[in-house]
Amino acid sequence: MTATTTSDRSDLSELGRSEATLRAFLHGLPGVDQVGAEQRAAQLGTRSIKTTAKAWAIDLAIRMVDLTTLEGADTPGKVRALSAKALRPDPADPSCPHVGAVCVYPSMVPYAAEVLRGSKVHLASVATAFPSGQAPLAVKTADTRAAVAAGADEIDMVINRGAFLSGRYKAVYDEIVEVKAACGDAHLKVILETGELATYDNVRRASWLAMLAGGDFIKTSTGKVPVAATPPVTLVMLEAVRDFRTATGRQVGVKPAGGIRTTKDAIKYLVMVNETVGADWLDPDWFRFGASTLLNDLLMQRTKLKTGTYSGPDYFTLD
Amino acid sequence: MFEYAPAPESRSVVEIRSSYGLFINGEFVDPGDGGTFKSINPASEEVLAEIAEAGPADVDRAVRAARAAYEQVWGPMPGRDRAKYLYRIARIIQERSRELAVLESLDNGKPIKESRDVDLPLVAAHFFYYAGWADKLPYAGFGADPRPLGVAAQVIPWNFPLLMLAWKIAPALAAGNTVVLKPAETTPLTALLFAEICQQADLPPGVVNIVTGAGDTGRALVEHDGVDKVAFTGSTEVGRAIARSVAGTRKKLTLELGGKAANIVFDDAPVDQAVEGIVNGIFFNQGHVCCAGSRLLIQESVYEPVLESLKRRMARLRVGDPLDKNTDIGAINSAAQLDRIRELSDIGSAEGAERWSPECTLPERGFWFAPTIFTGVTQAHRIAREEIFGPVLSVLTFRTPAEAVEKANNTPYGLSAGIWTEKGSRILWMADRLRAGVVWANTFNKFDPTSPFGGYKESGYGREGGRHGLEAYLNV
Numbered sequence: 001m002t003a004t005t006t007s008d009r010s011d012l013s014e015l016g017r018s019e020a021t022l023r024a025f026l027h028g029l030p031g032v033d034q035v036g037a038e039q040r041a042a043q044l045g046t047r048s049i050k051t052t053a054k055a056w057a058i059d060l061a062i063r064m065v066d067l068t069t070l071e072g073a074d075t076p077g078k079v080r081a082l083s084a085k086a087l088r089p090d091p092a093d094p095s096c097p098h099v100g101a102v103c104v105y106p107s108m109v110p111y112a113a114e115v116l117r118g119s120k121v122h123l124a125s126v127a128t129a130f131p132s133g134q135a136p137l138a139v140k141t142a143d144t145r146a147a148v149a150a151g152a153d154e155i156d157m158v159i160n161r162g163a164f165l166s167g168r169y170k171a172v173y174d175e176i177v178e179v180k181a182a183c184g185d186a187h188l189k190v191i192l193e194t195g196e197l198a199t200y201d202n203v204r205r206a207s208w209l210a211m212l213a214g215g216d217f218i219k220t221s222t223g224k225v226p227v228a229a230t231p232p233v234t235l236v237m238l239e240a241v242r243d244f245r246t247a248t249g250r251q252v253g254v255k256p257a258g259g260i261r262t263t264k265d266a267i268k269y270l271v272m273v274n275e276t277v278g279a280d281w282l283d284p285d286w287f288r289f290g291a292s293t294l295l296n297d298l299l300m301q302r303t304k305l306k307t308g309t310y311s312g313p314d315y316f317t318l319d
Numbered sequence: 320m321f322e323y324a325p326a327p328e329s330r331s332v333v334e335i336r337s338s339y340g341l342f343i344n345g346e347f348v349d350p351g352d353g354g355t356f357k358s359i360n361p362a363s364e365e366v367l368a369e370i371a372e373a374g375p376a377d378v379d380r381a382v383r384a385a386r387a388a389y390e391q392v393w394g395p396m397p398g399r400d401r402a403k404y405l406y407r408i409a410r411i412i413q414e415r416s417r418e419l420a421v422l423e424s425l426d427n428g429k430p431i432k433e434s435r436d437v438d439l440p441l442v443a444a445h446f447f448y449y450a451g452w453a454d455k456l457p458y459a460g461f462g463a464d465p466r467p468l469g470v471a472a473q474v475i476p477w478n479f480p481l482l483m484l485a486w487k488i489a490p491a492l493a494a495g496n497t498v499v500l501k502p503a504e505t506t507p508l509t510a511l512l513f514a515e516i517c518q519q520a521d522l523p524p525g526v527v528n529i530v531t532g533a534g535d536t537g538r539a540l541v542e543h544d545g546v547d548k549v550a551f552t553g554s555t556e557v558g559r560a561i562a563r564s565v566a567g568t569r570k571k572l573t574l575e576l577g578g579k580a581a582n583i584v585f586d587d588a589p590v591d592q593a594v595e596g597i598v599n600g601i602f603f604n605q606g607h608v609c610c611a612g613s614r615l616l617i618q619e620s621v622y623e624p625v626l627e628s629l630k631r632r633m634a635r636l637r638v639g640d641p642l643d644k645n646t647d648i649g650a651i652n653s654a655a656q657l658d659r660i661r662e663l664s665d666i667g668s669a670e671g672a673e674r675w676s677p678e679c680t681l682p683e684r685g686f687w688f689a690p691t692i693f694t695g696v697t698q699a700h701r702i703a704r705e706e707i708f709g710p711v712l713s714v715l716t717f718r719t720p721a722e723a724v725e726k727a728n729n730t731p732y733g734l735s736a737g738i739w740t741e742k743g744s745r746i747l748w749m750a751d752r753l754r755a756g757v758v759w760a761n762t763f764n765k766f767d768p769t770s771p772f773g774g775y776k777e778s779g780y781g782r783e784g785g786r787h788g789l790e791a792y793l794n795v
Contacts, residue, residue, distance in 0.1 A: 031741040033761050036592030046432060048326035048644035057321070239591050274321040275635050282321055 012248055015212055016177070019170040026169060026208060032200035032236055041231035047271045054267065058302045059097055061266040061294075062089060063284045066124055066255065068103040068292050070223065076111040079104055081319035083115035090299050091317070093306075099295065100284040101154060105130070106147040113151030124154035124189070128179055131193075131222035133158035137175060144182040155179070156189040156219060159206065161196045169209055176213035189255055190215035192237075195227030200236050207240035217253035219290065228258025229290075234269060238276040251280065257290025263301040266294060323637075326644040328431045333418040335425075335508065338369040341377055341531060342514035344384035345524025351376040356533070358507055361428035362641050362650040362685040370507050373530035375539045378499070381528040382545040385470040385497040388525025393497050394467060398454035405450035405492060407520040412443045415516065419509055423481055424641040426508040428650030428686070429604050431642050441766055442485040445784075448768035449489035452789060456494065459786050465793040467495030468571060469547035474537045474561075476553045477503035477652050478607035478708075483552050484510050486783050488527060494792035496548065497526045501540055504533040505653045538564070546570060550791065552609070555706075555732075555777050573781025573791045575609065575773060577706040578734030580755065581727035582612030582763060583717075586621045588739035592761065594628045597712070600737060600763040602636060602648055602690050606710040607656070609778070610735035612763050614703055615692075616723055619716045626694065626714065634677040636690055648710060651686040660688050660709035667693045667702035672713070698729055706732070720745060724752045733775025737763045756782075
């Protein structure tokens, strides 16, 4: 409903042509009242999800995990182990679904690809000089192409926050367009790094900017700055994808990343998806969790629901 | 589909006795003529308890007990000691909040998430806040040594039973008065549990007296000669009758009556939050809120998108078992209130307004009304003028800020109003011109014990809450 004056698809595709029209559009989006948005997110967090609903939500959340390792210390061995876990998160229970994707640095893509080949687990790679994005555009696109060539079918790029915060929206837009082109058939997730954007108004504008430029997913964070995904930020992004679909007919996914560690938190996000954008987004194709430690908590809670007893963390694999 | 499994709050946390007497002079006593009535659960029509009905002799006994306690104990007691009792009551309320919340939802029909997250925290906060004033009255701005009035007769409504009790009792006691309070006949149970809390807190006998009953009991109480102060929250019609009966006596009077608040959405509003505010404004507590934003005024340039968002949001509301933690809208409080809501809604349709409700299945037993909006409403429609006191929203439009003010003020009521705009200067401009006791900006139905609350025009007079709320209970 946001794009009340531009409900026509062709209108929106024109927006990126000039700095002025892009700015006018982004600054014409309705504002976000901080108090109200935080209150709404907190209210959704009080939903009580029990028994069958909880079991359903846990399995869905597992399927939505982008199992991630993004460390300087990553090695082929570590990435192979992680990929194996992605395929069979709970070796003791074959009914446990596989995760949505494995997410690694470009140099680690070949090792993950070896393990994941032939499976339905996607392979995502952070490209474009992750996490800062402070590299020349040519380097970013080369980074992207290399990751895709090595077998990644999803690219998580970072936006140029410096350009965004200084109001050079067209520069941000053009970069996303270039990276999208470099992706080829791979899906593009655009990381807004909301912790650096600071205000919800900026989050809404950056969300629209990323969608207008062709992003397939919008993602909150790199996980490398102190403030990562929060419920209100995710709420604002969900409202943006909802309104974008109303305006253009194109559906865009959302991925909160960083700081989501418990089943309880994950379920709160699923409730938010359910009550903000509805069932169309309750699918790994349209909603993901960028997380590493979340998976084991989901597995523990899943086992608890099935068996009625908590088993210790030693019963779940650490990779 | 993400179906939420039932998540009922346990009702075993609260013990409901099969019958309750009157709470007079620190103990539960049988009424003189033995009359009783039943309090039921509006969500199931199940009888919860048998309640004593106080006759004139019982009311007289309660007023005498309050007078004796005022003269001998509570009036002479230093403020710092009164404060200790109030702090103690506030702490016990917090400790027993789960019990009180469940009981409130059972007796009133409001969803547990509201009684748990709104009513009970505010109740405790009110007692804590006025406990703080008890030894600081000389600094409240009413002179060096403001004196209490004496015995306060307090009659409260059924929409926020325990919260309205707190609004009445906390300032009265802090200022040094004693009280006789009559809860509404459909929702007496939390007041009676509060009486037990007074016993638990060792509050001196007679300081708080609770007499249960219907209109006749209330009339006997406010017309009693031994009463120095009358405080009433309820309908404008009953408020008028009370004002007439009190006229010409020494009694001081405060009235908090009906409302038909305008919730005004400008074209530059933060739309998603405004929609939340509209929903909260009218569907909070089933719309049983005197300050509910029951008239939505939308600027014409954004009428369609706002309405579309509102409908989408309303489709997500969960109506049903008040004790389920995921319920957003509970039961209508009584059969009589349900009749009134139905009658006015039918009049809305008959007068040509377009009625819309999201699809929702209502339980078979109990009193239920689906969240409803009327579009195409004009100032001339009865649903735009009369208080419905239910989950029914009338949607009107305006073109300019001046027209918004004119329409918002064009009502005999004046309790509250809401403004949604990102422009700070417009908020101030509007707030200056709106004739309403509370004006919320980019929020709605926000309550705080430090903030005065009360009406213009036929919404009543006097203020409750904050420093202003003390004035009603002091001889100033």
